[in-house]
Amino acid sequence: MMEPMAIPPFERFYESHAGEVLGYLTRLLGRETAEDAWQETFLRALRGYPQLRHGRHLRAWVFTIATRIALDERRRARPRAGELPDLPVTDGAPAYAELAPYADDLPQTERAAVVLRYGYDLDYAQIGDALGSSAQAARQAASSGVRRLRRIHVDSR
Amino acid sequence: MSIPAELDRGFREAAVTEGLLDAAYDLVETPLGTVLVAATDRGLCRLSYAADVDALAAALGPRVLRVPAQLDEARRQLDEYFAGERRDFELPIDLRAAPFQRHVLQELARVPFGELATYGELARRIGNPRAARAVGGALNRNPIPIVFPCHRVVGASGALVGYAGGLDRKRALLALEGVL
Numbered sequence: 426m427m428e429p430m431a432i433p434p435f436e437r438f439y440e441s442h443a444g445e446v447l448g449y450l451t452r453l454l455g456r457e458t459a460e461d462a463w464q465e466t467f468l469r470a471l472r473g474y475p476q477l478r479h480g481r482h483l484r485a486w487v488f489t490i491a492t493r494i495a496l497d498e499r500r501r502a503r504p505r506a507g508e509l510p511d512l513p514v515t516d517g518a519p520a521y522a523e524l525a526p527y528a529d530d531l532p533q534t535e536r537a538a539v540v541l542r543y544g545y546d547l548d549y550a551q552i553g554d555a556l557g558s559s560a561q562a563a564r565q566a567a568s569s570g571v572r573r574l575r576r577i578h579v580d581s582r
Numbered sequence: 583m584s585i586p587a588e589l590d591r592g593f594r595e596a597a598v599t600e601g602l603l604d605a606a607y608d609l610v611e612t613p614l615g616t617v618l619v620a621a622t623d624r625g626l627c628r629l630s631y632a633a634d635v636d637a638l639a640a641a642l643g644p645r646v647l648r649v650p651a652q653l654d655e656a657r658r659q660l661d662e663y664f665a666g667e668r669r670d671f672e673l674p675i676d677l678r679a680a681p682f683q684r685h686v687l688q689e690l691a692r693v694p695f696g697e698l699a700t701y702g703e704l705a706r707r708i709g710n711p712r713a714a715r716a717v718g719g720a721l722n723r724n725p726i727p728i729v730f731p732c733h734r735v736v737g738a739s740g741a742l743v744g745y746a747g748g749l750d751r752k753r754a755l756l757a758l759e760g761v762l
Contacts, residue, residue, distance in 0.1 A: 471602045472602060
């Protein structure tokens with residue numbers, strides 16, 4: 426029988442993931458809003474910490490919390506103009522990983538799925554949890570997101 | 583991405599304010615090396631010569647976070663003690679101890695700076711004169727050394743006998759207090 430992975434002290438969990446979660450939320454929300462969402466993410470994680478039954482998948486867990494907060498925030502916010510990043514000029518089709526940073530152009534669910542998959546390497550089951558849907562829906566959101574990015578940034582050049 | 587210092591500190595302090603921690607801790611430099619000090623909202627609960635956050639979490643719960651501001655007063659008083667400017671600690675304490683150990687430690691706290699007691703005397707003072715060995719065991723597991731001064735307890739012949747933090751530290755503390 427596999428030993429349950431012990432839950433690390435919260436300090437260590439925080440040190441391990443604080444930076445990348447801030448980076449992720451900054452991509453989804455922009456710097457100003459990301460900081461409040463980041464603090465809320467880790468306070469929620471702290472509240473939920475005693476209920477964890479094991480220490481596996483803590484990274485996916487905290488990304489799930491962050492994604493839910495970000496999606497709630499996006500539903501409240503108005504879109505802001507002038508935030509599209511400059512695109513590199515390349516010949517040939519960019520790899521999927523290069524498209525992820527330009528996910529600002531996507532609707533919120535596709536954006537979260539693309540960034541989580543290609544920026545943070547979560548699997549579709551984990552992304553499904555983060556989005557509050559299924560692995561299949563996550564896979565579809567990520568593929569539509571990539572197709573849309575190709576249409577906007579590659580095929581139109 | 584690295585976390586800006588203000589943001590990091592703001593989170594740590596919010597965790598305390600919202601009452602979400604099992605304990606806040608900090609690492610304090612002393613002449614005896616780095617010590618880990620931890621506190622709940624009721625007071626100082628642990629002082630350890632090993633900076634072992636896993637052991638802290640095992641004893642108090644997984645929600646432990648380094649929040650230096652929560653240990654400012656403890657740090658200040660420890661600095662004063664080691665500088666020879668303080669003889670007694672005045673800190674709120676959250677003593678996590680079973681009844682026998684609590685009784686021993688409360689009696690121990692009455693041994694003044696610069697004085698000694700023997701294990702046997704301490705046993706007598708708690709009303710259990712044959713419990714010198716059990717007293718020794720309780721002192722060995724003292725969760726808040728230095729503040730609860732188990733370094734002031736010696737054998738009947740005056741031999742130092744033992745100290746969980748090592749005899750070098752016991753000697754250093756007694757030298758600081760002018761006993762050695």
